[in-house]
Amino acid sequence: MTKLNRRGFLLASGATAATLSAPSILRAAADTIKVGGLHDLSGPLDASGIPMNQVLKLAIDEVNATGGLLGKEVEAVIYDPQSNMSLYSQYATQMALKDRVAVVQGGITSASRETIRPIFHRYQTLYFYNTLYEGGVCDRNEITLGTTPAQTVEQLIPHAMNLWGKKVYTIAADYNYGHITAAWVKRYVEANGGEVLETEFFPLDVTQFGSTISKIQAAKPDLVLSALVGTAHLGFYRQWAASGMKAEIPIASTTFAAGGTDAVILTPEEGNGILTSYGYYTSIDNPTNAAFKAKVKEAYPDDTPILSELSEVTWEGIMVWADAVRTAGSLDREALLEVMESGKSYDMPAGKVSIDPKTHHAIRDVYLAELQDQEFIIKETFPQVQPKDTQMVCNLEETPDANVHHEISLN
Structure with missing residues (x-):
């Protein structure tokens, strides 16, 4: 074992500090x-x-x-x-x-x-x-x-409202992405003359959405805006289709298939018609x-x-x-x-x-696309969109x- 005197120790310490800082x-x-x-x-x-x-x-x-x-x-x-x-x-x-x-x-x-x-x-x-x-x-x-929302959500909301109506029910993941995105959704909905009827947040491990589906049915929005995240939250889309509501109230989402796999995990009967906006699609x-x-x-x-x-x-x-x-x-x-x-x-x-x-x-460049038969069909392209929110x-x-x-x- 090598002994260090005080000077040697200080030199070694200084070398370590220099290593960490450079x-x-x-x-x-x-x-x-x-x-x-x-x-x-x-x-x-x-x-x-x-x-x-x-x-x-x-x-x-x-x-x-x-x-x-x-x-x-x-x-x-x-x-x-x-x-x-x-x-x-x-x-x-x-x-x-x-x-x-x-x-x-x-x-x-x-x-x-x-x-x-x-x-x-x-x-x-x-x-x-x-x-x-x-x-x-x-x-x-x-x-x-x-x-960011200024690049995608700002395009998604007016397009969806023009298609389906002004009354929106928001469901989102219960962490900072979901909460802040829900606030952006509210801003863009109101800026386009609409109203957010209700916003609900769900932890990432939630898989059952029966009570929420009942609430949405009672609220009668023109569309559901989903900012759900992760595999567990896919349960909403399946349960929504199984409830028969998919044919009555359409869905736009800031997150659906953002990681790719959701689009092929859901059947066409469960997923067709979901509207999204991202910076990339395979199409x-x-x-x-x-x-x-x-x-x-x-x-x-x-x-x-x-x-x-x-x-x-x-x-x-x-x-x-x-x-x-x-x-x-x-x-x-x-x-x-x-x-x-x-x-x-x-x-x-x-x-x-x-x-x-x-x-x-x-x-x-940012795109609007609709899911059809497990493939996103691009509906509109927005060139060179700035991150205005962060700016x-x-x-x-x-x-x-x-x-x-x-x-x-x-x-």
């Missing part, structure tokens, strides 16, 4: 460039997390097939947090300090993001959040490529999307993931990051952020994507050290 130095010395993947591969959100992880690995393979980055191979470091926030925290810390990853792509729920985002901010580990969410994150260390007709779908099918011929905004945006996350590394010629976080803040656009399967330098959120509260050009999730005031 993770990019450690990353640059690695034999491979490590990319963290932190998605729910088991638990209530595994139906979304597994396809995201599959596409993450495929994107890394694509980068390596084209020569890797900076003369090195890119290596995936993947953990399964099991929808458990304690595990999210543990693995995020491990990725930043032990694995010394160059970037992390991960998190599904807003709760998971807000568990890991401050950890990555603290250790300056670049972080990509690739999930649609309620908006409001203001953190220069995070790149947010998923859609988008462009050459980049056709090539992307073919690559996914080739890589996973026997367990081909059902693609959705969440999985396609995960592909975007790797490709945007890899492009920044190539352009900067470095893994330095500041250099990469400057590339991504430069206003360049990317040709993605979902269409044209760029990063708003003020919010680090994506400016992207209301975040300007990273003025406050580059911001580290906050704003709950946007809708009063």
Whole structure:
């Protein structure tokens, strides 16, 4: 056992402190460039997390097939947090300090993001959040490529009301995404001359909706707006169809099939007619999307993931990051952020994507689509929609050290 005198101890301590405060130095010395993947591969959100992880690995393979980055191979470091926030925290810390990853792509729920985002901010580990969410994150260390309510819900509500009527009954998941999205729904409904008759919230493990269906029947809305989340909440759509209500009151949703699998889990009798708005559908007709779908099918011929905004945006996350590394010629976080803040656009399967330098959120094409026979048929396209909600509260050009999730005031 080696003894340390006081001076030696202080030198060692100083070296440790320098290591923790300058993770990019450690990353640059690695034999491979490590990319963290932190998605729910088991638990209530595994139906979304597994396809995201599959596409993450495929994107890394694509980068390596084209020569890797900076003369090195890119290596995936993947953990399964099991929808458990304690595990999210543990693995995020491990990725930043032990694995010394160059970037992390991960998190599904807003709760998971807000568990890991401050950890990555603290250790300056670049972080990509690739999930649609309620908006409001203001953190220069995070790149947010998923859609926000101002990009999708603002398109969905007037379209649904014009089709079906002004009276809306909202059902939503009982956590911050559901509550904040329900508030946006109310704002957009009222802005379009409508009324939200009732809003109900449900924990993620709720599977029985009989009493709610009875309440909706009694309220007699023109449409139901669903912001339900996860496999358990699929019970609502099945029970709604079984009750005979599907033929009487239509459904629009901010979340249905956001992870992909819901559309094929439900039968056509249960799912046909559900209206959604996202930043990606497999039915988008462009050459980049056709090539992307073919690559996914080739890589996973026997367990081909059902693609959705969440999985396609995960592909975007790797490709945007890899492009920044190539352009900067470095893994330095500041250099990469400057590339991504430069206003360049990317040709993605979902269409044209760029990063708003003020919010680090994506400016992207958005689509309205209706489910028919387990396939989404695009009804309308909205080009280059800004994340206006987050722009209301975040300007990273003025406050580059911001580290906050704003709950946007809708009063």
